[in-house]
Amino acid sequence: MNIHHIRLQRARRAWLVSMILLLIAVIAILISLNTGTIRLSPLRVLYTLLGLGTRQEHMIMFDYRLPRIVITILAGAGIAVAGAILQGTSRNSLADPGVLGIHAGAGLGLIIFVSFFRTMEGSVSVLIPLFTFTGGVVTALIIFLLSYDRQRGILPIRMILVGIAISAGISAVTLLLSLKLDEDTYTFTATWLAGSVWARDWIHVWTLLPWIVLILPWVYWRSRYLDLFTLGDELASGIGSQVNRSRISLMLLAVALSSASVAMVGSIGFIGLIAPHMARQLAGAQHRYFLPAAALLGVVILLAADTVGRSIFQPNAVPAGVVVAAIGGPYFLYLLFKKY
Amino acid sequence: MLFGRQLRIGIWLLAAAVGLLLSIFLAVSYGAKELTLAAVWSAVWHYNPDLTAHQIVHDLRLPRVLGAVVTGMAFGAAGAMMQGVTRNPMADTGILGINAGSAAVVALSFAFLPQISYSRLMLLSFAGAALATLLIVLLGSATPGGLTSMKLTIAGAVIAAMLHSFSTGVAIYFDLSQDLAFWYAGGVSGVTWAQLKLMTPVIMLAIMWAMLLGRPITFLSLGDESAVNLGINVRYIRVMALTVVVILAGVSVSAAGSISFVGLVVPHMARRLIGVDYRAVIPLSALLGAVLLVWADFASRMVQPPREFAIGAMVAIVGVPFFLYLARREGREL
Numbered sequence: 001m002n003i004h005h006i007r008l009q010r011a012r013r014a015w016l017v018s019m020i021l022l023l024i025a026v027i028a029i030l031i032s033l034n035t036g037t038i039r040l041s042p043l044r045v046l047y048t049l050l051g052l053g054t055r056q057e058h059m060i061m062f063d064y065r066l067p068r069i070v071i072t073i074l075a076g077a078g079i080a081v082a083g084a085i086l087q088g089t090s091r092n093s094l095a096d097p098g099v100l101g102i103h104a105g106a107g108l109g110l111i112i113f114v115s116f117f118r119t120m121e122g123s124v125s126v127l128i129p130l131f132t133f134t135g136g137v138v139t140a141l142i143i144f145l146l147s148y149d150r151q152r153g154i155l156p157i158r159m160i161l162v163g164i165a166i167s168a169g170i171s172a173v174t175l176l177l178s179l180k181l182d183e184d185t186y187t188f189t190a191t192w193l194a195g196s197v198w199a200r201d202w203i204h205v206w207t208l209l210p211w212i213v214l215i216l217p218w219v220y221w222r223s224r225y226l227d228l229f230t231l232g233d234e235l236a237s238g239i240g241s242q243v244n245r246s247r248i249s250l251m252l253l254a255v256a257l258s259s260a261s262v263a264m265v266g267s268i269g270f271i272g273l274i275a276p277h278m279a280r281q282l283a284g285a286q287h288r289y290f291l292p293a294a295a296l297l298g299v300v301i302l303l304a305a306d307t308v309g310r311s312i313f314q315p316n317a318v319p320a321g322v323v324v325a326a327i328g329g330p331y332f333l334y335l336l337f338k339k340y
Numbered sequence: 341m342l343f344g345r346q347l348r349i350g351i352w353l354l355a356a357a358v359g360l361l362l363s364i365f366l367a368v369s370y371g372a373k374e375l376t377l378a379a380v381w382s383a384v385w386h387y388n389p390d391l392t393a394h395q396i397v398h399d400l401r402l403p404r405v406l407g408a409v410v411t412g413m414a415f416g417a418a419g420a421m422m423q424g425v426t427r428n429p430m431a432d433t434g435i436l437g438i439n440a441g442s443a444a445v446v447a448l449s450f451a452f453l454p455q456i457s458y459s460r461l462m463l464l465s466f467a468g469a470a471l472a473t474l475l476i477v478l479l480g481s482a483t484p485g486g487l488t489s490m491k492l493t494i495a496g497a498v499i500a501a502m503l504h505s506f507s508t509g510v511a512i513y514f515d516l517s518q519d520l521a522f523w524y525a526g527g528v529s530g531v532t533w534a535q536l537k538l539m540t541p542v543i544m545l546a547i548m549w550a551m552l553l554g555r556p557i558t559f560l561s562l563g564d565e566s567a568v569n570l571g572i573n574v575r576y577i578r579v580m581a582l583t584v585v586v587i588l589a590g591v592s593v594s595a596a597g598s599i600s601f602v603g604l605v606v607p608h609m610a611r612r613l614i615g616v617d618y619r620a621v622i623p624l625s626a627l628l629g630a631v632l633l634v635w636a637d638f639a640s641r642m643v644q645p646p647r648e649f650a651i652g653a654m655v656a657i658v659g660v661p662f663f664l665y666l667a668r669r670e671g672r673e674l
Contacts, residue, residue: 161667164497169660172653194508322509329502
């Protein structure tokens with residue numbers, strides 16, 4: 001058994017895992033399309049896609065279900081990969097864009113957007129991710145500055161603690177700003193913070209799409225650097241990686257992915273934590289193996305949470321973030337007590 | 341020397357009490373409709389139901405301000421006791437998830453038992469607080485070598501986040517969403533006279549009980565070994581103290597919702613002012629907690645009248661920078 005053989009075996013395993021997850025994701029999409037007050041069976045979905053469905057089916061599918069599902073898919077993948085990048089670059093297995101407060105910063109950006117443009121519909125909403133990205137970057141900067149120690153670099157546990165606090169503080173400021181606007185925005189902000197998929201129009205799909213489809217392949221291409229970071233800074237710079245430059249650029253990409261995603265689906269925590277961890281277990285620890293699996297897992301988890309949230313609890317929908325937290329919280333505790 | 345210290349404690353306690361009284365009068369006088377101090381005075385002592393000003397004071401302002409006083413006292417005292425017993429400078433019933441446990445049970449009982457009487461609700465709220473406390477204590481004792489204070493804080497914060505998201509889910513699912521702001525950040529605007537009559541004696545008794553435990557808690561705060569050497573039954577005192585904490589948190593959450601950071605900030609101020617003697621730290625924390633919450637409530641209805649801002653978020657705006665400062669200081673030992 002030589003090294004090539006092992007490598008081939010690993011690649012094959014990662015490939016297999018990704019394929020299975022892709023299959024699960026497709027099944028999840030079909031179930032999600034089928035869920036709601038008016039049911040659409042997979043066969044009818046196929047007919048409708050081919051343009052053979054009734055007008056009512058066409059409307060339900062293309063005006064209501066599909067945009068929401070596409071947004072959920074994009075955001076799930078985005079948040080999961082953002083979590084993987086944060087875990088890789090900071091060598092902190094507890095890093096998650098939600099727990100670290102980056103989502104809260106993005107929320108602040110969203111409310112600032114609303115206070116400027118007074119709407120979240122129409123063509124102007126293409127600008128939403130820019131605002132949330134700015135909010136996310138500023139928050140990330142604050143967190144890293146506060147958890148940085150001159151001698152020992154970024155301290156993992158302190159980073160989490162600072163993130164939790166920053167998240168609480170920024171959420172409070174966001175609520176305050178939204179109350180200054182009007183009552184409806186205040187309610188919207190409160191539900192947004194609980195993590196509900198609010199974006200339902202195609203314009204929101206087209207807004208989110210470029211961020212995800214451009215950044216994900218780029219991250220995949222740079223995944224070798226993520227592997228280097230897990231070895232430690234000294235080794236990484238020894239091998240010849242320009243540690244700090246590629247770390248900063250990758251972290252910026254992570255913030256971009258997660259802030260663009262949560263702009264549309266609300267502050268959903270823990271997906272960025274669970275998906276990469278599960279993917280690593282399933283597909284192996286090298287980033288080029290588990291990144292696709294993590295993205296697919298993110299899709300499956302968020303889609304399942306959203307579908308469960310809006311179907312089981314009829315007639316009221318429970319935000320997807322609540323469903324995710326019920327699974328993600330215990331997992332976070334498990335990791336906290338296992339690793340540190 | 342000893343006399344001087346006692347004098348200092350007495351002066352600070354007196355100053356805090358006077359400050360609290362002034363804050364109460366100010367908070368009752370100002371609002372959507374401003375009243376003169378004289379009108380407030382006569383409304384309190386010579387209540388005349390025919391006058392609008394008297395009605396405003398008696399029915400709207402006074403219950404909520406007194407609610408802020410009582411819950412503030414409870415959160416402040418509970419925070420002081422938790423910090424003393426766990427020797428964790430970042431302990432607070434809100435941050436460690438005790439308030440969230442209580443709020444989750446309150447949310448559930450609002451959903452399933454909408455006609456429940458307030459006294460029953462209070463008992464259920466205790467149960468929620470007790471369960472969350474038990475969970476945290478178990479997590480602490482299950483870890484070999486014990487928990488570092490930072491780890492405990494993170495675990496508590498995550499438990500709080502989970503329970504909070506559970507409560508939000510319950511509120512949205514059962515269409516309690518008009519009260520969503522209440523679940524989100526708490527508020528004393530809904531406190532009624534009936535609730536006050538029930539919760540005030542409970543909280544006052546609990547705080548007195550806490551003060552009786554002040555001496556052993558002082559020794560405990562210096563370390564388990566020294567407490568044992570001084571003849572303190574560590575386990576017994578710890579259980580007693582946590583029981584009082586559960587009572588305080590349970591009662592105040594059942595009336596005002598989960599409010600974090602009061603119990604974090606206030607004991608640090610109290611210790612800075614009068615030293616580590618918990619017989620004095622607990623009452624001073626209670627008084628300062630009341631002042632903080634009265635001001636937070638006042639600010640939350642003054643930012644954008646006539647709308648109300650979540651009081652918990654108001655306290656968080658003060659509490660978070662303080663928390664960050666503590667985390668930075670504690671982090672040195674990590």
